[in-house]
Amino acid sequence: MPETRGKLTEHRVLSDLTWLRVGGPADWLFQPADVEDLAAFLRDLPPEVPVFPMGVGSNLIVRDGGLRAVVIRMGRGFNYIEIEGDRVRAGAAALDAHVARKAAAAGLDLTFLRTIPGAIGGAVRMNAGCYGIYTADHFVEATAVTRAGEVVTLTAGDLNFRYRQTDLPEGWVIVEAVFAPPRGEAGALEARMAEQLARRDATQPSRERTAGSTFRNPAGFSSTGRADDVHDLKAWKVIDDAGMRGARIGGAQMSEKHSNFLINTGGATAQDLEALGEEVRKRVFQNSGIELHWEIMRVGEPAP
Ligand SMILES: Cc1cc2nc3c(=O)[nH]c(=O)nc-3n(C[C@H](O)[C@H](O)[C@H](O)COP(=O)(O)OP(=O)(O)OC[C@H]3O[C@@H](n4cnc5c(N)ncnc54)[C@H](O)[C@@H]3O)c2cc1C
Incomplete structure (x- = not known):
């Protein structure tokens, strides 16, 4: 090394x-x-x-x-948040929630980040979003270190933001991002964030060990096949319809509170969690013909 x-x-x-x-x-x-x-x-x-x-x-x-x-x-050395006029510059390790709050105090609206539990590097890489607003919407540029060790600036065009996806090459590390959020009144932004947090707590298992939404919401054509007959299904609904709310494998469970959340109830292995997710995908497909796609990233090797 x-x-x-x-x-x-x-x-x-x-x-x-x-x-x-x-x-x-x-x-x-x-x-x-x-x-x-x-x-x-x-x-x-x-x-x-x-x-x-x-x-x-x-x-x-x-x-x-x-x-x-x-x-x-990344930790210390990468968790700064700087307000520069109408712009917010944040290190990759700055937590989304901290960035949202510091921006709000300066009258800048990044409130959509308040309830996303990741850090800024992950927000850019995943084009994290909430309430219809995505990281891409207020993004100016990011600084990254390439796999070869060069420090480069990336524009939105370079990253080609899509739903929970970008074109960041493998092994490149985002170290900083700059945003240009719209202006807002600090008190109103604070109030909106408090309301968003309360709404989350009411509808999602926010105090459990999860990784957010397990599967993307499926979208596609309904059985008529007509171009104008597009369904807008929710993953939790097709999981419910397949009878998988609350289903368990080992220490893994599909949340009773929100059936698109996979929970480690304590003592789950990655194998339990992934196997349960795959079982849900299978049952949903058998029940409705809909193929769910993972939103949680699964990386690494199974246990030997
Ligand atoms: C309770 C809960 C609620 C959630 N709600 C939402 C939501 O509303 N909206 C939403 O979009 N997501 C949500 N998520 C998912 C998650 O918080 C986001 O995807 C977040 O952006 C991931 O950030 P992270 O720092 O945790 O990244 P990680 O999970 O550590 O990594 C995710 C991916 O990003 C890459 N990555 C991370 N940091 C960097 C970096 N510095 N440079 C390059 N690549 C990097 C990793 O390699 C990996 O590919 C939720 C998760 C939980 C647990």
Whole structure:
């Protein structure tokens, strides 16, 4: 491994770094000191070694066998939030909720980030969104370190934002993003965020170990096949219709409160969670012919 001013740990179990509290060891966990440290490390790391950037693990199932890669996790040195006139500049490790609150206090509306539990790097990579607003909507640019260790600026065009997806090349690490949000009155923005939090708590298992929505909402043509006959189904509804609300495998359960949330009730393995998700996909397909697609990312290897 290259020399670094950051922290490098071999065989680091990842379960405590993910919201679902599952995941085997990474070959290496690297916590860079700053951008220069990260760039030098990636430049000197042999190109065949896989690199996996990780935020706060709120959209991940890391499998029980872990990741044959260097996992990069940013902490201090990457969690700043700066208000620059009408713009917000945030380090990749800044939590979405903190960015939303600091922006609101300055009269800038990034309220959609308030209830998303990830960090800014993950928000850009996933084009995180809520209440019809996406990261792409107020995005100006991001700074990333390429797998070869170059520091580059990425525009929205480079990232090609789509639903929960971008074209960020594998092994590239986002270190900072700049947003240009609309203006709003600080008090009104605070009130909106409080209302959004309350709405979340009322409808989602926000105090459980989850990774957000398990599957995308299926959209497509209804059985008539007519171009104007498009259904707009909710994943929770087709899961309910297939009788899978509350279903369990081992310590994994589809939430009773919101059936598109997969929960670690305590002691679940990644295998339990993934197997339950696959069982739900199978039952939904048998019941309605609809194919659900995972929204949670599943990475790494199964237990040997
Ligand atoms: C209770 C709950 C509610 C949720 N609600 C929402 C919601 O309303 N809307 C929504 O969009 N999502 C939601 N999510 C999912 C999740 O919070 C988002 O996808 C979030 O953006 C992921 O950020 P993260 O930092 O946790 O990334 P991680 O889960 O750690 O990683 C996700 C992906 O991003 C990549 N990544 C992370 N950081 C970087 C980086 N710095 N550079 C390059 N790639 C990186 C990882 O490699 C991985 O591919 C929810 C999750 C939970 C647990």
